[in-house]
Amino acid sequence: MALETFAVLDNATDDYAQQLRSQNEPTQTIDLQGLLLPEVSSSGVFDLRSIGTTALGKLLEALPIPIMLIDKWFFVAFANRAFCQISENYKEIQGERFVDMLPSPDDADRARLLTExxxxxxERVFAERKQQQAEAILKIAEKKIWARLHLRSIRVNADRHIMVIIEDVTAERSQARIGRRDEERLRQALENMKSRIRKQDEELSRTRQRLESEVREHDKTREALKQCLARELT
Known part of the structure; x- marks a missing residue:
């Protein structure tokens, strides 16, 4: 199982990363021709924008999970109504390039890397015909979410498209981020405490050395006084 990581966020201080996982499974493209209207299937041509009139479209609309279909030019051709859980204006994404749904970083190099x-x-979904998984920030109309994407190649007549099942993991990622932030704060607090303890130890060591030096000086003075007194008595 391969694992690839790449940055997705505008804010370079955020340690989010997009993760891509290629499933170790047989090559497979789901054939959906049987869910199309007979006249559509026989024509050999199908426009994804009219999918709502087919059994496939009705099935996708009935599912409670956000699902989109991406055409061979990588444009969003269909998004089911479950997207309204994310944004009521979800239909705005239809006709967009999928890559434009990922907020582009301000840094030009990071933006280019994200697009690539x-x-x-x-392209890997089409070429390998295996399920792919990724995590990324998606912008659905005005709403941004952290999404876990499940991508699968599908075939409609002669054309292949990509079905993307979207899992909103914003709460999970936010909690993980809070956990990392709290861990960092705890680590910093421990480092500060260790630093204070080291300083206190150093101060105590200097105080002990100073006291030992004063004791030695006191002993020397007392010995000198004893010798002086002894000379006076002789």
Whole structure:
């Protein structure tokens, strides 16, 4: 199982990373021709934008999980109504390039890398015909979420498309981020405590050395006084 990581966020201080996992499973493309209307199937041509009139479209609309279909040009051709859980204006994403749904970093190099990685992911779904998984920030209309993506190649007549099942893991990622932040704060607090203890130990060591030096000086003075007194008595 391969694992690839690449940055996705605008804010370079956030340690989010997009993860891509290629499933170790047989090559497979799901054939959905049987769910199309007979006249559509026989024509050999199908426009994904009209999928809502087919049994496939009705099935996708009935599912409670956000699902989108991406055409061979990597544009979002269909998004089911479960996307309204994320944004009521979800239909705005239809007709967009999938890559444009990922907020682009301000840094030009990171933005270019994100585009290359995303396009590479989509091309890999078509080329390998294996399920792919990725995690990324997605912008659905005005709403941003952290999404776990499950991508699968599907075939509609002669054309192949990509079905993307979207799992909203924003709460999970936010909790993990809070956990990492708390761990970092605890680590910093421990480091500060260790630093204070070291300083106290150093101060105690200097105080002990100073006291030992004063005791030695006191002993020398007392010995000198004893010798002086002895000379006076003789």
């Amino acid at each position: 990685k995303t396009m590479g992911l989509l």
